[in-house]
Amino acid sequence: MLFKLITVMHSKPDLFLRQSQSQRKSKNSGRVFFGAVSALAIALAAIPLTSWSEDSDEEPLDYSKLVPAVDKQVDFEKEIYPLFKEFCIDCHGPKKKKGRYRIDTKEGKGGAFKIDRDGVAFIKPGDSKNSRLMHMMCDMIDEMLMPPPEADQMTKEQIGLIRAWIDQGAKWPDGPIKEYIQQIDFKKDIQPILEKNCYSCHGPDKQEGDYRIDKKEFALEGPLYGTLIKPGNSQRSALAIIAAGLDEDLLFPEKHKLAEKELETFKLWIDQGAKWEE
Ligand code: HEC
Numbered sequence: 001m002l003f004k005l006i007t008v009m010h011s012k013p014d015l016f017l018r019q020s021q022s023q024r025k026s027k028n029s030g031r032v033f034f035g036a037v038s039a040l041a042i043a044l045a046a047i048p049l050t051s052w053s054e055d056s057d058e059e060p061l062d063y064s065k066l067v068p069a070v071d072k073q074v075d076f077e078k079e080i081y082p083l084f085k086e087f088c089i090d091c092h093g094p095k096k097k098k099g100r101y102r103i104d105t106k107e108g109k110g111g112a113f114k115i116d117r118d119g120v121a122f123i124k125p126g127d128s129k130n131s132r133l134m135h136m137m138c139d140m141i142d143e144m145l146m147p148p149p150e151a152d153q154m155t156k157e158q159i160g161l162i163r164a165w166i167d168q169g170a171k172w173p174d175g176p177i178k179e180y181i182q183q184i185d186f187k188k189d190i191q192p193i194l195e196k197n198c199y200s201c202h203g204p205d206k207q208e209g210d211y212r213i214d215k216k217e218f219a220l221e222g223p224l225y226g227t228l229i230k231p232g233n234s235q236r237s238a239l240a241i242i243a244a245g246l247d248e249d250l251l252f253p254e255k256h257k258l259a260e261k262e263l264e265t266f267k268l269w270i271d272q273g274a275k276w277e278e
């Protein structure tokens with residue numbers, strides 16, 4: 001009822017102005033009255049009229065599905081952000097912004113702390129039970145399981161870590177995340193690493209395994225692996241796994257292993273979007 005009244009006041013301000021004018025016989029006080037009423041209406045309209053759990057058409061949430069939080073202090077940059085990176089950023093990061101949502105940044109209205117249509121925050125610091133992200137990750141909202149069923153799923157332990165992080169205040173340091181502070185430049189930082197470590201077998205003169213890495217047009221796909229780089233996600237990029245010496249399927253995994261510092265730079269470059277300027 002109140003809502004209807006407000007709607008009418010917005011759509012037919014003249015009606016209200018006229019009424020208040022005739023009541024008060026003064027144009028000015030009518031304006032003041034209307035001003036006050038519309039300020040009230042705006043204030044009221046800003047309060048969501050229904051919340052998801054009460055008074056809405058949606059099924060009530062089944063809180064028994066919530067995965068328990070792990071019982072320890074968690075670190076955002078070491079434990080939480082890497083999970084977002086591994087499981088979410090392919091679809092919610094620099095490349096794709098499914099559902100107009102990004103989880104590689106907390107900035108902006110489409111950022112990690114976005115508020116949804118019902119006025120519920122995806123991440124509500126201190127309150128994982130009422131954080132929409134948790135409802136999605138614990139399959140409490142019909143057809144909104146995140147990551148979606150066709151994508152790799154997280155373990156309960158990993159979900160429990162995110163839950164604990166939210167309950168502990170969802171601390172997300174201001175400014176760029178550490179890995180984004182050092183801006184990697186392909187020509188200056190990456191090409192020399194590839195030249196030194198890979199060109200002898202995958203360069204202009206020799207192409208072991210029919211693969212070459214000295215030109216972008218050949219480097220992004222391999223005959224066996226197909227897509228080798230997922231921009232924004234080093235954890236899911238075959239090339240980063242190979243360059244860590246961790247791919248046991250190769251004949252010489254150890255010949256593919258970069259020095260620690262080089263590997264870090266290489267992964268950072270992929271996490272920053274793998275821009276390859278020739
Ligand atoms: C394979 C792609 C994919 C992955 C991986 C993925 N999502 Fe999604 N996500 C989507 C799509 C598509 C939508 C839009 C669905 C819709 O609106 O029906 C979506 C929607 C969302 C929304 C709602 C955005 C809005 O404003 O309505 C949130 C929040 C979300 N995802 C969080 C996550 C989180 C957290 C992860 C990782 C744990 C994740 N997603 C992983 C594809 C993905």
Ligand code: HEC
Pocket residue numbers: 194197198199200201202208209210211213221222223224225226228239242243249250251252255256257258
């Ligand atoms: C001493 C030679 C040698 C060096 C150095 C070397 N590779 Fe290889 N690489 C090979 C051989 C041989 C194969 C073929 C298949 C195998 O081992 O199973 C291969 C295969 C690959 C493949 C598989 C492509 C596909 O889809 O089939 C990739 C990717 C790759 N190397 C990347 C690299 C990178 C990146 C570096 C540098 C960090 C590197 N390699 C350094 C010898 C080398």
